[in-house]
Amino acid sequence: MAQTSVIDDAALQGVIDALAAQGYAVIAPVVRDDAIGLEPISGIGDLPRGWSDVQAPGRYRLEQGHCDPGARFGTTVGPQSWKRFLHPPRQVLWTARRQADGGFAVSSGASDTTEGHAETAPRRQAFLGVRACELHAIAIQDRVFRSGPFADPGYAARRAATFVIAVECGQAAETCFCAAMQTGPAASSGFDLALTEFPERGEFLATAGSERGAALLASVPRRPATDEDIAAARATVARAAAMQTRTIDTTRIRERLQAQPQHPLWESVGERCLTCGNCTMVCPTCFCTAVSDASDLSGETAWRVREWDSCFTLSFSHLHGGSVRRTNAARYRQWMTHKLANWVDQFGTSGCVGCGRCITWCPVGIDITEVAGAFTVAEDA
Numbered sequence: 001m002a003q004t005s006v007i008d009d010a011a012l013q014g015v016i017d018a019l020a021a022q023g024y025a026v027i028a029p030v031v032r033d034d035a036i037g038l039e040p041i042s043g044i045g046d047l048p049r050g051w052s053d054v055q056a057p058g059r060y061r062l063e064q065g066h067c068d069p070g071a072r073f074g075t076t077v078g079p080q081s082w083k084r085f086l087h088p089p090r091q092v093l094w095t096a097r098r099q100a101d102g103g104f105a106v107s108s109g110a111s112d113t114t115e116g117h118a119e120t121a122p123r124r125q126a127f128l129g130v131r132a133c134e135l136h137a138i139a140i141q142d143r144v145f146r147s148g149p150f151a152d153p154g155y156a157a158r159r160a161a162t163f164v165i166a167v168e169c170g171q172a173a174e175t176c177f178c179a180a181m182q183t184g185p186a187a188s189s190g191f192d193l194a195l196t197e198f199p200e201r202g203e204f205l206a207t208a209g210s211e212r213g214a215a216l217l218a219s220v221p222r223r224p225a226t227d228e229d230i231a232a233a234r235a236t237v238a239r240a241a242a243m244q245t246r247t248i249d250t251t252r253i254r255e256r257l258q259a260q261p262q263h264p265l266w267e268s269v270g271e272r273c274l275t276c277g278n279c280t281m282v283c284p285t286c287f288c289t290a291v292s293d294a295s296d297l298s299g300e301t302a303w304r305v306r307e308w309d310s311c312f313t314l315s316f317s318h319l320h321g322g323s324v325r326r327t328n329a330a331r332y333r334q335w336m337t338h339k340l341a342n343w344v345d346q347f348g349t350s351g352c353v354g355c356g357r358c359i360t361w362c363p364v365g366i367d368i369t370e371v372a373g374a375f376t377v378a379e380d381a
Helices: 009-021 132-146 153-160 211-218 227-242 253-258 262-274 278-282 328-347 368-380
Strands: 006-009 025-032 036-038 051-056 059-064 090-098 104-106 125-130 162-169 194-196 203-208 290-297 301-308
Touching: 006 009, 006 227, 009 025, 009 211, 025 368, 036 059, 036 203, 125 132, 132 162, 132 328, 153 162, 153 328, 162 211, 194 227, 203 211, 211 328, 253 328, 253 368, 262 328, 262 368
Parallel strands: 025 125, 125 162, 162 194
Antiparallel strands: 006 203, 025 036, 051 059, 090 104, 090 301, 194 203, 290 301
């Protein structure tokens, strides 16, 4: 299936135009509110050309002049992930409307929508600029929502209506650690088309990963990739991997975390943690939700809404008699142990892809790699 070519900026615009002509909303990184967001675009002029991001624990800023001025994908990942388009933050599950005979008519839906009005057909959407770590995050969400006895038909429909264009990383943020999690920076699977940017040339190495990706690539001007092009792409990815300084020893982290639920390190982290839930909101794999019912004032219409929730809130684990996890330490332990250990038992993979968002967007700069490393040292000692 793999077909490798080289395309230029004009051909990339042709890709966007072709997708739009097929009815896809093309969603890509853009500069919004001093950060990189994900929004529909109409052309390559909307991409964050010449911008780069500086990230550190609890810190984020955009800069110009620190990457090639021609780079359209010179940033890494921002606070938003592609999860929000596949597993929406707010979703009306069904709406019930009173009928003339006194009964109710119920309509189902699984899309972002206005209150009380559920949509049934997901729009076609094309993701442009998906990083390798995020490809793995989407694959994890697929296992959660598309496999097993409790598959989510709304997620499956949105996923089927999605075209994925990956962009391999040529740089890494200070908080990235995808190489340690073996989720990047090279894109290996899960895409229809993958691009590696050569900003100094205004070109991209383009690799088809599906039949529809190959068809799209064949529809735009291109030239065959040479051995030099392929070697340059590999060097680009290798440079991004070499920039990463954070790591997690994944060989026994599952056993280490599960064996030490009462370790004092949890209390130490809990003293810093604000339980704000930022880490779960920006995480591309966290999927916890809460469900609530509402109605209009007339009592003519009622609806059920599912919204993102966080295991850091007291209400999330509230059972008869109160919350199961009352302390900051208990809630952080739940999140991290589930992410790096129990997730493996449930879904056969780690719940962390090394994107580093939870480090960057933690207000107090708690670093999951440092905490995991501390447990490694504690056990070895």
